[in-house]
Each structure stands twice: as structure tokens, then as C-alpha cells.
Amino acid sequence: MLDILPQLLVNGIITGTLLAIPAIGFTAIFAVLRFPNFAVASHATIGAFAGYAANVWLGLPAELSLVAAFLVAGLVGVVSDEIALRPLRPYGALTTAIASIALTIVLENVVRLIFGNGLRGYDLPLVRDWRVWDIRIGPQQIENFALALILMAVVFAALRFSRIGKAMRAVADNPALAELKGIDPVRIGRLTAFFGMGLVGAGGMLLGLGTSIDPLTGFRFILPIFAAAVVGGLGSIPGAALGAMVVGLGEEVALLVLSPAYKSAVGFMAIVLVLTFRPRGLLGERAY
Template identity: 55%
Template sequence: MIEALLQALVNGVISGSLLALPALGFSAIFAVLRFPHFAIGALATAGAYGAWVVNARLGLPIAAGVAMAFAVAALLGAALEYGVLDRLGRGGALMKAIGSLALAMVIENVLRFAFGNDLQAFDLPLARDVVFGPIRIGPQQINNLLVALGVMAALWAFLALTPLGRSMRAVADNPDLARLKGVDPRVIALLTVAVGSGLCGVGGTLIGLDTSIDPMTGARILLSVFAAAVLGGLGSIPGAVAGAFVIGIAEELTVLALAPSYRLAVSFVVILAVLTVRPAGLLGSRAA
């Protein structure tokens, strides 16, 4: 039992690191644009297919595929924001949220038409699991964890140390004051959507590397990503990471006692428990 618990905890940490990237993208977009962008799952899938084409079709290393995943998802997310969602914003946050759901369905069906419904696997070398006592970890899982942690560190450095990152934080805190300081909130909003969408693309690729991809890859993780963002505190970047790890571990521990189909239900039970005690989420700030 102890061995199974340790294995579940390790699996949960790895799963949480993969959920953290799209959860970061979701929270970053919410922090600046103030609407839940439900197309992030479809953007994650689009990025994963971009990486798959580069790796499996063109034969390039997976590092190039990850870079392509970020670029594809970032450009697609920015184009949809500029061409569709920004115009829907005149109807309020709810209209944009509904529009993002509609766009998600469009993207999923375009991917289905282009690539079919079959599962697609990346071109990866076969390797033995790494064994630490009773714990077994796949080499690709270790690579995914390291890439996810590296991307999180790069995002932190970008937000903390670069002028564009500081501008994004300023617009998230107070767009009117940022405008007085010479920052254009609309440009920053578009940049935020691009960065957030790119994070989703990388997250979708890492999930595909761990398993496989199909047009519904992102849709299957959407509720878990949303749960992680809400649990951590909507709009909170550190909260999205914390929430993702809590959800990832909770879902893996669930499998020890219940059927895998109950994983998502347990995640929302965790949300209800935490939000009952702290309505703003783990690291969210209370509204005044």
C-alpha cells in the first residue's frame, strides 16, 4: 500500500506539472482580459499537432516540436483574439466566454478534418523505465517534468525581469493606471493571449508525449485545467501552479480507491472544500 501511495504521489506531481502550463495560460489571460478563455483546450491540441507534424512527419527533434507547438498555439490564439473575441468583448465577459467555447468546437473539428480521429504518437525512442526502489518513472515523464519546470521558470523570469512582463502585470493590476504610464492595454492583452496560448500548446504537447494525441486531447483536460486555475485563485500565476499540482495529486490518489472515471469528480470536491474555507482560492486575493 505504501508503495502504491508513493507511486501515485510521483505520478500526481508529474501530472500536475503538465496541467500547470495550460493553467498558467488560462490564469494569465483571465488576469488581463477578465474572462475565462475556454478555447485553451483546443489551442493545446492545435499546438500538440504542430509539434507532431514537426517531429513525426518532418523527422525533427522533439525540442523543435515543442517550439513549434508554442508558435502555432500563440499565433492561433492571438489571431482568434484579434479577429473574433475582441469584437465580442463589447457584449461583456460572458459573451467572450461563450465565443471561446464556440471557437474551441471549430478548432477541434478543423483538426478532426485535417488529421482524422485516430490516435497519433510522437516519434520517440524506446527506453526502459527508471526505477527508484518501488517507484517506476518513464524517461519521457522525467523529460516532461523538466521541460514543464523550465517553462515555468522562464515565464517567471519574463514576467519579473522584462519590460513586457512588467507591462502585463501592470495591466492585470490596473489597466487605467497602466494606460496613464504609456502602456497600451489592447496591445498587452493581445500579447498576453499569445503567451498564454503558447503555454497551452506546450502543455498539450507534453501530454501528447506522455500518451498520444487526437482532436479531443485538449478537451479532456479542460475541466482539470479550469479546476486548477480556480483552486489556485483565478488570475494568480503562482496559484495556477499550486492548483495544478493539488489537482494532479488528488486525481492520481483517487485511482487508488475509486475507478479512474471518478478522478475529475474528486478534483471538484477538492475545489469545493478549499473554496468553502478560502473563497478566493489558495493564492488569490480577496475582492475589496
């Protein structure tokens, strides 16, 4: 059975890299807005279908369709947050988190109303997998992997060097002090909702490119996204990337001993183990 381990490791690295994109969006929203926004499930679906519409209906290549996925999911994220979640934030993180679950159900049904319940596939060229020794990998997997790495590099650079990134970090660390320094937390909150949900939407499309999509696409990925953020440390952007890699590799390597039907249990196991031995996650809270 160990002869398939190299293949599983490659699959896990690719899965973890793709999973890191929505996990970073989720943890960025948590860091700045101070609540777990479970509406990431519906926004991943919205991004996947926005990319589908751009790719299939408008004939755009996957790279430009990914931009469409980011923009549409980001805009929906800002509007939905302003209408449904921001008025509830003064009542506490738990209330807002519960509202985000209701919001994701509403948005998923809007997607269902527009696109129906059927499976949809992207318009991608059919090419043979590459084979290196006993490892098989598809060109589309390599492209998705590269796009995810580029997105992560842009996010890390923006957080480190841009004025908006520094303002987001300031609000995440201390909103009251940031406001005294002239930073508008409300404006930064809107920008965070846009960029965070934009990343979630782009991640939803990247995860959907390798299979097919339907209105429950985001729901199927919410557990590994949440697990990645918790394992890495809620509020930590590098932690989300590290946690996604741990979850991605764990899900694939677990296939050595588990049936694929139990693959999703790895996320639960990772959360339990990390919260037991390191409650703040591998890289702690808001460690940029």
C-alpha cells in the first residue's frame, strides 16, 4: 500500500494549496471583524458559479474567469455583510455567526434558483495526465496550483507592504487604537469583507475546476476550510496556509488506512487534536 504514498503526497500538497485560498479569506474576516463567518460556504459556491458563467457563457479563459469569481464573490460579500451581518455584530460573535449560517442557506438557494440543481462543468481542454515515475498529475492541476500560489503571494505582499494591508493588521490587533490613529474600522471592515469573500470565491472556483460544481459545492468544503483556519490559528494568515497544508495532506494520506467515505473526518480529527494540545492553533492568533 505504501507504493501509492508519493501520489497521495502530491495530491495532498495540491489540495492543501488550493484549500489555503478560501481559508485565508475566512481567517482574515475573523481577524478583522471578530466572528467566524460561515457564509464562506455560499460565497465559495457563488465564486465557483461566477467563474463558470464567465468561462462557459462568456468564453473567457480560466485565468480571467478566476478574476470574475473573485470580484462577484467579493461584491456579494460586502452587500450581504452590510445588510444581514453588520447590524448584528454589536450583539456578539455568536449571534453574528448563527446569522451567517442562515445567510449561507439563503444565498445557496439563490444560486439554485438561477442555475438549477444540476452539475456543471467548466469549459476546459481535455489533455492527458503527465506521468513522472508512478505519479500522475494533470496539467490543469499544475495550473490551479500555480494560480493559488500567485494569489497567496499577492495576499502576503499586500498585507505586508500596502497601506490597506497595514490598516487591516492594525484593526485586527487593536480596533480602538487603530481608530485613534485615524483608521476607519467600518471602511476597513468593508474592504476585508470584499477581499476575504473574494478569496473564498476564487478558492471555490479553483477547488471546482478539478471536478464539477453544484449549489452545494461550498457546503462540501466548509469543514476543511474551517479546520484549516483553526489548525493554523484563527486570525493568522500564515497559519491558515499552514493549516490548509496540514488538512490537505492529512485527508490524502489518511486514504492509506481509511475509506474515502471517511475522508472528511480528518478535518474533525485535526480540530480536536490541535484544540487539545494547542488551543490557539499552530501559529497562534493574528500572527502576521
